[in-house]
Structure formats: structure tokens, C-alpha cells
Amino acid sequence: MGFFLFILTIIESMKSRIKNARLRSEMKTAELKKKLGLEVDETGLEKKASKASNRTRVYILGFLSAVIVFFELLPIFLVLIFFLLVIILVIALVVMILSFLGMVKNFFGFDKPPEIPTPDNIDVSKVTAAWTEEELAVRGIKLTDFEKNIYRMGIVARKALEGYGGGELMAIEGAPFDLRMAFLVGVMSTETSMEFYENNAQHNIFEIPSDKALSKKGYGFMGISHTKKLGDYFSSEVVSRIKSKYSPKTIPPDFYDAAYVPWGVAMSAKHHTNDLKSQILKPKVRDLAYKIMDSYGIMNNREELFIYIAFFLAQAEYHGAIQEEYEAYINFFCALYAATSDNDEERSFSRWSVKGNYDEYSARLAILGGIDYRDVDNYATPDKLPKSTNPSKVTLYLNGVAIDEPLWAFLWNKYGHMEGFKLAWNQARTFGTYTTGVHDRVLNFHYGFNSYLQGTRVLQLVQSKLIGGASGNFKETPGKGQGIVDNKPTEDLVRAWLNANSENVKRESFMNTLKEQWGTSSYLSKSDNYARKVNYVDNQFGVPFYGQNTRTINFQETYGKLKWHWGSPSDWTFNRNGCMVFSVAYTLSALKGKLINPPETAAIMITKGALNHEGILMGEMYKVYNSMGLNSKYLESPLTVEGKNLIDKVLENGGLAVVRVTGSDCDGCTKKSAGLFTSSPNHFIVLTGVTERDGERLYSLYTSTDPQKSKQVYRWDTLEANMHKNALLVWEGEIEGL
């Protein structure tokens, strides 16, 4: 419409111009006629002039066309402006939302703190060490100086594997990080017996280079030649990155780069990487490995096995192996793997473990037996290898069962009929007689295996101590038990016991009164507590103080006035005479790392027949401990040399001893200074540990009636003067001789 009017306006305008031009021409003609005296039609001219002058019409048309065009184009403009505004507004909104998130800080003071792992909120079963300086700073207090250095080594091993910005090291596709760590850290076992300094001194390895003597001419710490420099392995950028992070505080006169652990570990990781790349991660090696796997019937998890084989070979290379020897080595590795299970799907190197010393020399006794490794050529077959005369130094375990013969003999008895394994032994023998160069290549068979076992072990030890440790995970869970008895929660155990017969079911009400108190601790709830006032802390196991007392109200547990049994007399309460239950609760809590408090312990003891309305049945206590995966031993005569030795052995191995002490007025008790812990004829306490101070052996203990007494340590003669009758030894795991 607007366009049409616009065109019309132009046409009218042009028509007007044409008419005007024609009019001007006629007017000139009229003037000439006037000059010539001719007649002129003035009126006609005026009419024509009036007709030609249609400007008004043109203006109106122009105006109308402009208005119409404006309104016709307006929506287009509006849409364009609208979208422009939308874009601006969206951007503004995004900015404002971001600002608003920041505004929370100003509204409420602080950001919501992120979840920070603290001893209280750590799920020990799910946490692994991060191998960082920060973690060492906050949790390292639990570690010994040696363990701190192992942790520090873990830090630099992690950083070395991450490559200091120069690309990952010791990386094999599918290889777990922990496995790479174990192989790298495990080199320490073979090369320096897991010692950082001479005489096992413990300086900070980030500050002081190792002073370990060069084991052989030309070689040094971590098996890296003393002539090698960081720059021989890494680019100048990576070298400066490493040195900016780690540099020794003191430089001894005979310093070499590898002796400084952060550098030595990095060089070792690079050395492994070079071997892996240049020699091992090759199609022909993989083909060879798969062919040998076939011969051992290994059809499952072959890639996973190849990762181990690659690391084993890398460490054999580390020690001078050459490719021509690979076939024999791989046969040995496959035998190690195949021996882990008859079921191919269940085979795993993780089924091997080691106990005892951390050094390769000790491990070698378990691998080669009691011979000098240079003498292997004297044995046509390894089944004749003699057992070590000192086998206790290192024991290899397969599926938890100790290997009672040299490892080579053990494997020979399984696979000695196979040509490949014969080849392995013959190669070990042959190289064992070399008199030039590296003559102890028999080591190459087990170098990597030893690294794997010892590295895994030492890292796990440090990790578990750092994250879990002896302090346990003591949290209140009111009304809910924490024990696992016969692989079932205490609740299930008690329910099954109540339903077992018509007599038991009568105890339901009593059991419920106990159950209401399970998972409670006045020490943890801070509702008490005298133990807190005296700053009682159980430094051995971290168990909260379970307090027993009849007088001081701020000493008592909420269940103190409850009966621990269902019969009479009615004043047999936890406070009055529950010390044995308190002591057993302490042992269960300490060794299981959970708050298994006296009411829960009483319930467990009742279901196991170790507690009834007449009292404790000492002869049944073993059932309580066995059902919770613990061991116990009833000791009739703790006051003999043998008895004391057994108590010492248990305490030194992390176990506990429940002992009976007596008051001064007990019948027949004439010992000096009796009555230190009680005024009654009997009282049960728990010996929790033994330590040495200035040459004196001192015993720590828990006595439920007295946090102050529990905060002291005692000579044996003091304890002996108070002890009588029997004792109950409790421990977890195996203790030799018990």
C-alpha cells in the first residue's frame, strides 16, 4: 500500500512537472503573442496554470505514502529491536545470575565450606592416600619417621609418574596407578633394602640426600648410576621444574643426583619408561607373551597379565636383561601367575603376598632358599634347593597360605614338566655362573615380583596407617549396634537368639533396655565427662572412655544404673559391678575400631553364653571373641614367667590382656601396694600396651573406674602386686607361639 502510494506520488509529481513545463511553454507563447499584438486567452491560461499546479495533491499523496510506509515497516523494526533487546537481556541475566551466586557470600557471610575429610567423616574403607604434601602435613602425625619418608617417596613417585609436565611415565594402557606406584617404590627393596640412609637413619628425604654407600661400582641409589644427571633423562624444562620443587638443603661432598630421593625416583621412573618403550611394549614381545600364556592355559585377563609381565621385564631390563632372555623370564612370570589358582578366571597376582623384612636379600631366601645365588648352577633342578636356615626373615604367601619351600622349588613342582619352565631354570643357572658383567642375573627373574610385593605392601601399610590407623572410627549411633558377630550385625544376632527358644524370648524386654543404649558414649557426646576433664585420650586404640562409677554423676554413662543381667539382685548394675563387661567392651572396641559399648557387649556376651544372671562365664569368653574374628587365650597363671612372657608377646603384637586386680582387703592377698585400682576383692582392667622409657618397660592400661589411673603407665612389679588369678589374652590375626 505504502509502496503503491509512493509510486502514485512520484507519478503525480512527474505529471505535475510535465504540465508545468507545458504551461510555461504556453505562457512564453502568450507573451510573444502579446508583444506581437496578437490576442491571448488569459482565462484559459489561468485555468491551465491552476490545473498544472497540483502540488497539494502531490504533498498529500507523499504524506500518506510516508505514513503508510512507516507503519508498514514498523513491525520489522520492532522485531529487530526486540531480538536485539532479548540478546542484551539474556546476557544481562547470565551476568546477574553469576553475580547472584557471588552475592551469597555477602548475604550470608561465607561460602558453604566444601566437605573436608576429617577423622570424623572419613569412610576408611573408601579412602586411599592422595600422596600429597598437604595430606602428609595433616595426617602424618600417625606415621613413624620411616613411614613418613615412605610417604614422601610416594609423593615424589606420584609426581614422577605424572611426569612433571613432560608426559606420564611408566604408562602402559590399562595399568592402574597404584600398580605403577608399587613397582616404582618397590625398586627400593632390591636396590637399597628399603633404607634411605645408612644404619636406617631417618632424615627428611626432601632435605637430605641419601648417604647409602654405592652398592656396586658405578651404581647408586634407586639403581641409577652415580654418573647420571637429571639432565640425562629429562629436558631442561622438566629438570628446572623438578629442581624448583625439590632441591636438597645440604649437598654432601660425594653427592650425585640419584642420591637425592626426589631426583632418583624421577630418574628411575624415566629409566623404566625408556625400557618399556624401546624394548618391551613391542608386538613381538606381546606375541611371545601370549604364546607362553597359551602354554600355561591362561586364557582370561591376558592383557592385565601382560601389564605385569611388562613391568617385570622392565625391572629385569633395569638390571641388565636382554631381549634374548625374555622367553625364559616370561615363562617364570606365567608360572607365578598360573599358580595363583586352578581356575583361570580367578588367577591374579594379588593372591601373592609377603610378610617379614622389606629387603630383597631376605626375600631371596624365600625365593632361592638357603644358597648363595651364584651357586644356582649346582642345582640341575630347583626342587633340590635347600630351605633357608633363616626362613622367618621373609615368608611368601599364596592365597594366605605360607609357601614352605623355596619359590623356585614350589613352582618347579607344579610346572617342572613344562619345557618353558625348564628353559627358565636353565637360564637362571647359566647366567648365574657369569663371571663378567652382571653375573647375578638370576635376580632378574624375581626383581619385578619382589618390587611388586614389597612396594604394594609398604604403600598399603603407610596408607592404612595414615587413613585408618589405630584410632578407629568411633562415632555414636544411639540405639544401633556397631558389632559384626558371626558376620551379622548385633541386632540380627540378638533377634535370632531371642527366637531360638521359649526361655530366650522372655528376655526380650531386658534386651531392649540394653539395645536402647547401644552406640552411646558420654565421652563422645561430651555430656559427661570426667574423663574429658582430665584430658583422657586413649593413645593406643583411640577408644572413648567407658566410665563406671557409683558416686560422681559426671562420671557415669547413661546406662550406668541399668542392670547388665535380667535376674536379681537388682543392684547389679553397670556402675556397681560391670567392670568385666566394660573391659570386654574395651577390647572389642579397640580391636574392631568401632564403638561396641558395654550394653552392646553385654548383649553379645549373653547370646554367646558368656554372661548370665549369675555373672561372667570365663570359660565361654572365647566364643565371644571367635565370633568377632578375634583370638583369645585363657591364662590361668599370669604371674609366672611364662604368663608374663605371653602377656608381653600379646601386647607387643597389638593385642590386649584383660587381667584381674585386687583390693587390699581381698582374702589371701598380701601383696605389696595392692589396692591401687580397687578396694574390692576383684576388679577387671585391660593392659593395652607396653612401652620403654629410659630402659624401663612400662605398661599402659584401661580401668573403667578411673580415667586418671588409665592415664598413667606402670612398671610390671606394680601391676604384679595388684594382679591375681587369671587373665584373658585377646588379639587379632596370627601371633607366633600363641
Add this chain to the structure above:
Amino acid sequence: MIFLLERYKKLLVLFIVLVLVSLSGFVVYRFLGVNKDSNFGLVERALNLADVVVALRIGDNSIDDFVTNNSDFVTDGLVGSLRAYYDSLLALDNARFDLTGYYEEFYAVEPDYSGVDSSPVADDIEEPIVPDVLDSSEEDELPPANDPRIFTENGRDYIMVNDFTFVDGVDIVAYNGLFLVISPEDVPVTYKSMVEDPRNFYVYKSYRSALDVENPYIDVLYQSVLSGNILVVRVKVDNGKLSGFEVI
């Protein structure tokens, strides 16, 4: 015009909504202080100062670096405060443990065990008293001599706190015939123990500023990784400069 409104009604509604949302956002932004900390440089310097203070508590003295790098923005009073704070930390190393007071409070009076009886043993057997083969001597072993670290002043016994060596969290002190187990919680804090205590490893969490008040300040919040405890360093501001601080 009417037909135009009809035609673009939805777009128009959307447009109006957007305008309203934008306006309300602007109001929030402008009047509720989203951008309150416009003085970013000041906040940054306050955070740096708080870092210096927290670092002092774990033995890392970087006061001089801080003063050098921020000489245009810190007052002499602040520098004096920093040095005085550091001196006060160092002075903590003179702390001593009042052993007499500790003993009198917890050990001088023997506990009263009356009312507590033996746990009954249902299957107890009467065993003969076992000959005490371990203690053939009739003589008592001598009680332990008092710990050599103990010193006496005005009739009271003390140990310098820094003389304690806590192995696995405890130290053992022989005193008045007893072996007392002393833990760090029993003794006053020293600078040495602060530096060595991993609970003093604090990490920065956040800050809040109050710059429009009569005595403006910026609170910088830290949290202990181990204990979860909060540490606040309140940095005082005066005329756009950092003028002091206090540890809350």
C-alpha cells in the same frame, strides 16, 4: 495499530516479562550489594595480609616480603602489629607446665572406689595362689626418681613445655612415684607446638567485608583441614589502607 498489537501480542508479552525480570535483577544487584566489594585491590591485600598471619602460626615468617610488596597500602601501625603478633607467638615458647598444680588437681587425693564391686564370675574356680616366681625379692623396687626436666620455683614444680617430647601423642613424666602420661592437651600451647601441630594447618575458605560501617574491616575465614576448626583473621581498614588485624 490495533491489528499490529494483535499480531505481535505474544512477543510483546515476552518482551515485557524480560524487561520486568531485568529491572528486578537490577534492583537486587544495585540495592542488595552484589557488587559491594568494588574495592577489589583492598580485599586482595587483606587476603594477603591474613595469609601472612596464618603462615606465622605455622612458623613461616613472611612479614618483610609482605611489607615490601605492599608498602603503599599498609600503615606503620599495621607493620608494628604484625611484628608484635610474631613476638607474642615467639613468647609462647617460654610457657611452662605447672606440675604441682596438675598433681594436686588430679592425683593428690586417692580416688574413692566404694560402691564399686567385683564383677561376679559364675564359673570361677578356686585356684591355688600361684607362687610369685616373678617377685622373689622381698624388697620393693625403688620408686622412680623425679623426671630430670622438672625444676622448682617458689616451691612449685614445673617443666618447660618445650622440653616435652610427645611420642605417639604422649610423654611420660616420673613424678612423686608415679609415671604420669602427659598429652599435648594437658600443657599450655607454645609456638613450637603450634608449628608442629598439624591441626594448625589452615586453608583459606572465604571472606566477608564490612566496609560501610564506622570501623570497617574484612574478615578472612580459614578452616583447619584436620580438626575443622574455624580461624578468622579480622583485617581492619582505615581510609582505604590496611591498619591492623586481630585473630578471632
